[in-house]
Amino acid sequence: MYQKYGWPAGKERKFVQLSPTQRVEFATSAKALCDANPDIMIHAIVVKKQNVQQHIRDDGNKLYNYMIKLALIKKMAKHDVVTMMPDQRSVKVQSGNSLHDYLQTELWFTEKAITKLISKPMDSSHSRGVQFADIISGIVQAKYEKNDPRAFHVISSKIKLAPLFF
Numbered sequence: 001m002y003q004k005y006g007w008p009a010g011k012e013r014k015f016v017q018l019s020p021t022q023r024v025e026f027a028t029s030a031k032a033l034c035d036a037n038p039d040i041m042i043h044a045i046v047v048k049k050q051n052v053q054q055h056i057r058d059d060g061n062k063l064y065n066y067m068i069k070l071a072l073i074k075k076m077a078k079h080d081v082v083t084m085m086p087d088q089r090s091v092k093v094q095s096g097n098s099l100h101d102y103l104q105t106e107l108w109f110t111e112k113a114i115t116k117l118i119s120k121p122m123d124s125s126h127s128r129g130v131q132f133a134d135i136i137s138g139i140v141q142a143k144y145e146k147n148d149p150r151a152f153h154v155i156s157s158k159i160k161l162a163p164l165f166f
Contacts, residue, residue: 001026012125015138020150023142026135027154034158042159044140045071051165065099071162073106077113085122085130 001022007013018026034040045067049057056063076082086099100119107115124130140159143152152159 012131015135023139023151024154027139027151030136031155031158042136043071044159045162045164046140046144047164048166065102067164068099069103069106070164073103073111076115077107077111079115081116081118083118083120085120
């Protein structure tokens with residue numbers, strides 16, 4: 001899409017900058033990519049925040065970290081080494097505990113796994129993989145928060161969706 005639309009290669013294109021047609025086009029291309037590469041898995045977790053107690057919502061990163069754990073911990077526990085590329089909002093929560101430390105503790109003590117977790121925070125402007133995930137996230141968000149399921153409908157068969165607090 002960068003080439004097709006002449007977007008500057010060094011400038012990240014955000015979901016909100018995509019037209020509705022480009023969003024559907026992205027979803028179509030992402031679905032084709034998943035069809036051609038069955039090892040690519042897309043997982044999403046959505047939460048109805050209104051049903052989360054206020055004291056939990058006071059630090060949104062704790063809820064975010066908990067959601068990441070629910071979505072990924074069982075998959076991570078199946079591997080000896082996992083490299084995670086978190087975005088900036090997951091690096092620290094108000095308590096000072098990082099997502100990395102939280103997940104590593106859960107892997108070792110709750111899952112009884114030997115998994116070594118490696119975190120490599122990525123600036124999304126330098127990673128097309130993180131940009132891909134951000135746009136998928138936008139597609140899911142548009143369905144639930146904007147009542148716009150067009151792009152989601154195209155790729156929904158490739159997204160394993162976990163609703164929380166619905």
